[in-house]
Amino acid sequence: MHIQPRLPDHPDLWRARELATDPNRHLNSTNNHSTGFDQFDELLHGGGWPAAGLMELLCDVHGIGELRLLASALTRVSRNEARWITWINPPFVPYAPALARVGIDVGKVLVIHPKSHREALWALEQALKTGASSAALAWLDESALTTTDIRRLQLAAVTGRTWTTLFRPASAADKASMAELRILVESEPAGRCDRLAFTILKRRGGWPTSRIALDVGHAPIRRERTVVGEQLAFWRHSHANAGGYRTAS
Amino acid sequence: MEQAAARLPRDRREQTAPAFAQPTVLWYGVRLPYLGLEIFERRYPARPDERGRPTVLMDGKGVSLMNVPARDAGIALGSTLATARSITADLRHFNRDTDEEQRRLRLLAEAAYRYSPRVAMPAEDCLVLDAGASLKLFGGAEALAASLLALLQRLGHAARIAAASTPAASMVLARAGIPNIAADRSLQPGDVPPTADAQGSAGIAPSPDAYFHASFDALRAAPLECAGAEIEARDIERLANMGIFQFGQLLDLPRDELGARFGVKLQDYLARLAGDAPDPVRPIVPREKFSSSLHLIESVSDREALLFPMRRLVSELATWLSAKQLGVRSLTWRFEPLGGGNDGRDGCELTAKFADPRLDAKGILAVSKLELEGAEVPDEVMSVRLAVAAAEPVRPDQVGPADLFGAKQASEGLPMELVDLISARLGRDALQGLALSDDHRPEFAWTPRSPNAKRGTPPEGSFHPRPLWLFEPPRPIDIDHFRCLSGPERIESGWWGEIVARDYFIAVHGSGAQCWIYANRKSGAERRSEDSQNAQGAWFLHGYFA
DSSP states (O other): OOOOHHHHGGGOOOOOGSSEEEETTGGSSOOOOBOOOOHHHTSSSGGGGGGSSSEEEEEESTTTTTTTHHHHHHHHEEEEEHSEEEEOOSSSOOOOHHHHHTTTOOEEEEEEESSSSSHHHHHHHHHHHHHHHHHEEOOOOGGGGOOHHHHHHEEEEEEEOOOOEEEEOOOGGOOOOSSSSEEEEEEOOOTTTOOOOOOOEEEETTTOOOOOEOOOOOOOOOHHHHHHHHHHHHHHHHHHHHHHHHGOO | OOHHHHHHHHHHTTTTSSOOOOOOOOOEEOOOHHHHHHHHHSSSOOOGTTTSSOOEETTTTTEEOHHHHHHHHTOOTTTTHHHHHOSSSEEEEEEEOOOHHHHHHHHHHHHTTTTOOEEEEETTTTEEEEEEGGGGTTTTTTHHHHHHHHHHHHHHHHOOEEESHHHHHHHHHHHOOOOOOTTSSSSSSGGGGOOOOOOOOOOOOHHHHHHHHHHHHHHHHHHHHTTTTSSSSHHHHHHTTTTTHHHHHHSSSOOOHHHHHHOOHHHHHHHHHHHOOOOOOOOOOOSSEEEEEEEEEEEEOOHHHHHHHHHHHHHHHHHHHHHTEEEEEEEEEEEGGGGGGGSSSSOEEEEEEEEEEEEEHHHHHHHHHHHHTOOOOOEEEEEEEEEEEEEEEHHHHHHHHOTTTSSSOOOOOOOOHHHHHHHHHGGGGGGGEEEEOSSSSSSSEEEOTTSOOOOOOOOOOOOSOOOOOOEEEEEEEEGGGGGEEEEEEEEETTTTTOEEEEEEEEEEEEEEEEEEEEEEEOHHHHHHHHHHGGOOOOOEEEOOOO
């Protein structure tokens, strides 16, 4: 008798409106996590990142804003849910002060360092299907990753109601994938660091898009360029005098 | 005396209900007819082909207990092993182990402790518990009996339950196999061992009072053999010679005269049976520590097969935990090889740790299983032991059932099951939580934290821009590949330890990555002591503004 009221929330229940191209679908943000960028939300099914499902971010260069893209939703998730935000095999250290500055509750961040690809896959699947993670971010060994693995992860993400993001290199765009959302992220060629360009390769309820520029903002810069220039000149000068810094490459 | 206060049903019939009812006394007698055999079944990994094999239990006088196939084959109680074998060649037999039976009964009594604080084991085949005060909590007499039966079944025992107003009467009814509790269906009618013939059914009774009426009527029909050791066999025979076969006949006789003829012991027993005299059963006190072992009859070399005894032990543990309202934090498994480690082959010990106190058998087993996968287990395991190394009381909200998706509801804590699972398989080092620490030096402004550590109030985050990715250690770079956007931010600290004296810049790399780079400089103290012209440094990449 307790089941019935919850039935509409059950992840295995398929609803016809999941596929419908409802013009107001982005307003229905109860299911998905808004990205924090209106321009982006409008393109995504359910008005945001999949709250229960697997998405892929294809990205070759670190540091072009790939985490900032997720930050707004991660912040909301970490505030609203008493579940882990699981990072599996991150390439660098997720820096707690920066996460806290964005608004993410670092106490809910769980970082897992597996020793092998098999362990990483196992840990990720556990993190998803136990329902213990509100969000999961994973960096897996691309050479060992198979389509079957991704299919399993997608199912596990739906079962555990976990927003799962798989980071893969851009070369994976040619490979088939069962992820429900695939986005290629690149830096803007103009070299503007407050923007990045993304291409949606696959999405629910829509066609792939062409390359779109997105303003992700660049909060860090506060100082005037002139000050930077002066300092830089000072440093170059002092280094030239010392004559040593070029040995480091 | 509560027992004395519980009047016999006949007296009660005239009474009206009291204005406020004192806790009802309702004794459940639980008889475990196959206990002697079940302790051996427990040691065997269950094989489907052995289920139907005739099995007998031997004591000094011959066959003392047998299972249904053996009875169907026509083996009689008390016959010798040779006779039994001549009847059916495919016979399994065990020698009775009364010590183990008592240990097992004690464990079951502790398992039943969750239903009542007054559980006793007054006879070698019976438990009694006074569940009168627990009826409301468990949803009535029927529901409680059903739950108790299910529990015993999970632990591998068939049982008969009867309810009565005195412990002695409840045991007689349970032995007689008179089902006055509807839930008592665990044994098929044909399964009742031939100690007594059920004489009649009192039907389903809805309230404890009704049980008293029903149990009293049923008690009168029970044969005297159901008294167990309370009436000596010699006396039963003498009474039979007098034409007295059932309790009803005996209870109708004047008790003083019976006492004069058969001794005060019988007189006293009848008084306790009828509730006229107090029956001070001694309730058990649950053990403070849990430790249980299983000795396997055949050695096990397969890990999958080891799960069977492990599951048994864990389910015992779970009943102990729930009776004590404890959650386990740390467990020790011990696997002893053939020969018990005396011939140089050592057993192996596993420790399973839990971030949160756990009391669910499923979760405990899952973590133990993962620990087992990574362990070096002896080739031939003969015995498995489980002991609790650390347990602590659990909050009521942790006991509640998990919700539809397996996550605990209304619990502020993070789901620690994941931490347990991952650390059991990948090791404790593979997991890391994050915490802020109050330090200006970037690499010391965060610390790894054990995911199950208690969270303190975090210090204020920095107001300066910080990258989401940090490099540890920083990478040496060639500054020519970077274009600086902002800076510098001077960080100079750590005179008490690792001195940091750096100017940080935000820069963009040719690839489009936004980087946090710094140049080393000499600290003020160093500069004062040396020639200021030599203030210099190399460039390092310390993070990405991802």
